[in-house]
Amino acid sequence: MRAAELLTMQENISSKEQILKKIRRALLEKRDNPYPNLEDTPLYLKNTDYLDILFAEQLTAVSGNFIYCENGLEFIDNILQLADKFNWRKIYCWEPELQELLAKYEFPFYKTDKDFHLAEVGITMCEALIARNGSVMVSNQNAAGRRLSIFPHHHIVIARTSQMVLDLKDAFTLIKNKYGAQLPSMISAITGPSRTADIEKTLVLGAHGPKELFVFLVEDFS
16 A cells, blocks of 8 residues: 555544544533423413404415304305305205204205215314414314315315314314214314415415315304
C-alpha cells in the first residue's frame, strides 16, 4: 500500500473516531428538558364560545354549510330552498325517523336504493357534532349505513342540539353511552366536503365523495 493511501485511511479512521467520541459525550451529558410539563399542558385553549357558534365557524372554514333550525317545519323550508337552488330530484333518505319527518310535510324522497347510481342527495342523521373542528361523527349503526354519506354529490346531515359536543373524546363518550359494549364496526369523522390535493397540489372538492356538505342543527324535530 502506498504511503499516501495509508495516510488517507488513517485520517478517515481518526475522523470517524472523533465523531463517535462526540456522540458518546453528547449521550452522557445531562440535558434539561425544555418542556418539563408537556404532558400536563392542555392541547387546546379553553373554549369560551357557544358550541354551535364554534361548530359553525369551523365547519364554514372547511367549506361546509351550517343551517340552524328551531323546528322541523323550518328545516323543511330550508331544504326546499336548497332543492330548488340545486335542482335536486334524486333525494335519498333511509332512516325511519327522518322519513317520518319528511313524509309529514310531504317532501319527496326515495325510501329504497332504487336507481341509487343516480343519487344526487343523501340525507342522514349522525352520532355527534364536534365543535372544536367542525366535524360530523357518523357510524354504520344508523339505517343510512355508509353509502348515503359517501356516494351522492350532496350530503345533508340532521342533528339535534343534544348531539353537539366540544371535542372528539366527548363524541366517543356519547357513542359509548349509547351503544355500550356493542360499538359500531365503523365510526368515522367527516370534516367538510370530500377533498384532495394529490393532483399537482391543487385542492379539489368532491374528488372521492360529496362535494357539498350541509349540516342542519334542529332544536325540535316536531
